[in-house]
Amino acid sequence: MxxxxxxxxxxxxxxxxxxxxxxxxxxxxxxxxxxxxxxxxxxxxxxxxxxxxxxxxxxxxxxxxxxxxxxxxxxxxxxxxxxxxxxxxxxxxxxxxxxxxxxxxxxxxxxxxxxxxxxxxxxxxxxxxxxxDPVLVSRLLARRRASDALSRLTERERDVLALIAEGRSNAYVARHLHCSGKTVEKYAASVYSKLGLAVEDPITRAEMNTRVLAVLAYLRHST
The missing domain is CATH 3.40.50.2300 (Response regulator)
Incomplete structure (x- = not known):
């Protein structure tokens, strides 16, 4: 490299x-x-x-x-x-x-x-x-607003989105949150849905773009 x-x-x-x-x-x-x-x-x-x-x-x-x-x-x-x-x-x-x-x-x-x-x-x-950077993610997570789009997410969905915002894979999220990969996929799909993003097959490039859109939504609504 x-x-x-x-x-x-x-x-x-x-x-x-x-x-x-x-x-x-x-x-x-x-x-x-x-x-x-x-x-x-x-x-x-x-x-x-x-x-x-x-x-x-x-x-x-x-x-x-x-x-x-x-x-x-x-x-x-x-x-x-x-x-x-x-x-x-x-x-x-x-x-x-x-x-x-x-x-x-x-x-x-x-x-x-x-x-x-x-x-x-x-x-x-x-x-x-x-x-x-995790520091940026954690600071944003602490700055909640009742009126923003993220208020529709459950606490666990916020945890999943925070890790996605760090660029972590579903496998990493599952290990970190002590749950199955299928459970993470369900949480991620719910996050995408609540943020108004299309849900794509997780192995396609389109899904990676969906994850990035979720990160952008997270950053925008946390400022």
Whole structure:
């Protein structure tokens, strides 16, 4: 697996590259600004781009702009964005970079300190999964509103949706909640129905898109 790192802090960029290489993840290239990322990614063609949200020249949303450009020009490249803060609007924007969002992730920058967690997220994004940091999910779950669409969900359905929002598979959800896969499928189908989303066969690509739509609904209605 080949990874490209977009990070403006030179020390962090180099340290991260060395650590990933040491763990068997090939760092195919690095850059420290939006123009450099756009210039180099086309030549490197990595499996996953690891992007800091705030980089030169403006230090605002360059990572997201890079993600949008990469997905438009090289849709096969996975994108994992790192942020210092759990910013819901940025997470929603990332997942909306295209209609059929796949291979996308939003992770808090503190995860860099735990290479096992970071590499797991990189590998999941490379497989086409959607990853949302658990801290962001848990904070949103705590901010309930009686009037929002999520109020129609039962407590167990909320638990299932929270794990789906992290990018977890049905098998993982079943293990975590100590129930059967069939039970998780029933809860997920109920969640999709209550959120007004079509339910598709779980082994098809369309089902993955339904899961992403559920995540978007979760993020939107929890802000």
């Amino acid at each position: 080949r990874v490209f790192i977009g990070e403006d802090q030179g020390l962090l960029r180099d340290t991260l590259a060395q650590a990933l290489n040491a763990r068997g993840v090939e760092v195919a290239g690095t850059a420290g600004s939006l123009p450099d990322i756009l210039d180099r990614v086309a030549d490197v063609r990595p499996d996953v781009c690891l992007l800091d949200i705030r980089m030169p020249p403006t230090g605002t949303d360059e990572g997201l702009r890079a993600a949008e450009w990469i997905r438009a020009h090289h849709p096969g490249i996975g994108i994992l964005v790192l942020s210092q803060h759990a910013e819901t609007a940025y997470a929603v924007r990332l997942l909306e970079v295209e209609d059929e969002a796949r291979g996308l992730g939003y992770l808090l920058k503190e995860r860099v300190a735990d290479l096992t967690v970071l590499i797991d997220a990189i590998e999941r994004v490379a497989r086409g999964e959607v990853v949302v």
